[in-house]
Amino acid sequence: MSDAPNRQTNLATSYRNAPTRTVTAGGVDFAYRELGKTTGTPVIFLTHLAANLDNWDPRVVDGIAARHRVVTFDNRGVGASSGAVPDTVEAMANDAITFIRALGFDEVDILAFSLGGMIAQVIALQEPQLIRKLILTGTGPAGGEGIDRVTRISNLDVARALLTLRDPKTYLFFTRTPNGKRSAKEFLARLKERTENRDKAMSLSGYRAQLKAIHRWGRQEPADLSVIEQPVLVANGDHDRMVPTTNTVDLDRRLPNSELVIYSDAGHGGIFQHHREFVETTLAFLAA
Numbered sequence: 001m002s003d004a005p006n007r008q009t010n011l012a013t014s015y016r017n018a019p020t021r022t023v024t025a026g027g028v029d030f031a032y033r034e035l036g037k038t039t040g041t042p043v044i045f046l047t048h049l050a051a052n053l054d055n056w057d058p059r060v061v062d063g064i065a066a067r068h069r070v071v072t073f074d075n076r077g078v079g080a081s082s083g084a085v086p087d088t089v090e091a092m093a094n095d096a097i098t099f100i101r102a103l104g105f106d107e108v109d110i111l112a113f114s115l116g117g118m119i120a121q122v123i124a125l126q127e128p129q130l131i132r133k134l135i136l137t138g139t140g141p142a143g144g145e146g147i148d149r150v151t152r153i154s155n156l157d158v159a160r161a162l163l164t165l166r167d168p169k170t171y172l173f174f175t176r177t178p179n180g181k182r183s184a185k186e187f188l189a190r191l192k193e194r195t196e197n198r199d200k201a202m203s204l205s206g207y208r209a210q211l212k213a214i215h216r217w218g219r220q221e222p223a224d225l226s227v228i229e230q231p232v233l234v235a236n237g238d239h240d241r242m243v244p245t246t247n248t249v250d251l252d253r254r255l256p257n258s259e260l261v262i263y264s265d266a267g268h269g270g271i272f273q274h275h276r277e278f279v280e281t282t283l284a285f286l287a288a
Helices: 058-065 089-102 115-126 147-164 178-191 204-219 246-254 275-287
Strands: 020-025 028-036 043-046 069-073 108-113 131-137 232-237 258-263
Touching (some): 043 089, 058 178, 058 275, 089 115, 089 204, 115 204, 131 275, 147 204, 232 246, 232 275
Parallel strands (some): 043 069, 108 131, 131 232
Antiparallel strands (some): 020 028, 028 069
C-alpha cells in the first residue's frame, strides 16, 4: 500500500538519483521523491502548471536538501499519481494536505511555485497549524491581476514553441534578452540530468483541468491573507508574463509577516534563473 514508513532510512542526496516512491491516501496513489536530511521540519515542494516530478530544477532541490529534508510529489492525477486532476485550486489543496498527512508530518515548510503557490495559500488558510514557514514564488492572490489570462498566454506560447521546435518554458519562464535566453537553455538542460526512472508526462485532460482551476482562481474574490501569521518569503522575476509581477508585490503587501525578493531581467522562472541566490536566500529564511 505504501512505503512511507521506510522514508527516513537512506535518503538520497541528489535529486537525480532520488527514487520515486508511493503512498496511498484518500483513494489516491501519490508518487513522490524524498531526499536530504532525516531530521528537522520537512520542506514540501508544490509545483507549477503541467509539471511532474521531473520539472523541478535539480539545483534548487539539491540546494535546499543540503540542509533540509525535501519532498516533491505529484498531486492527484499528475504524473505517476492516480486519479483525475481537480479543476479547482481548493480541491488540489485538499489533496496536498491528504498527502502531507499520509507521510505522518504534523508541521512542514512549503516551497511553492506558480500554481503551487496558489495551492499553498489555500493550505495556509485552511490548515494554518500545518505550516511553519512559506515560500511563495511566481504566484499571486486569488483575483490577482492578469491571472485569468494564463490560458491564453500558455496556449500562445505552446504554439510558438511548436513552430520553433523549442520547449514552451523557453518563452513562458524566461525573458527574451540574451541573459534570459542563456538561462532558459541552461535550465532546460538541467531538467534532463535525470536519465532513469523519469516521471509520466502530464495528460492533456489534466493540463486542461489545471488551466480551468487557474482561470477560476484569477476570477475569485481575494481571500483575507492578513490572517496568515507565518513568516513568508515572496519571490519572482521582474518580468513575469504568466503571473504578472505586480501580483508578487501585492502578495507581499497583503501578508503581515513577509519579505519580498524580485530578480532583475527575469521572468516567471526567476527562481530557476537565479537559483544560486534563491537557494541562499531560502536557506537563510528557513534558518531564521
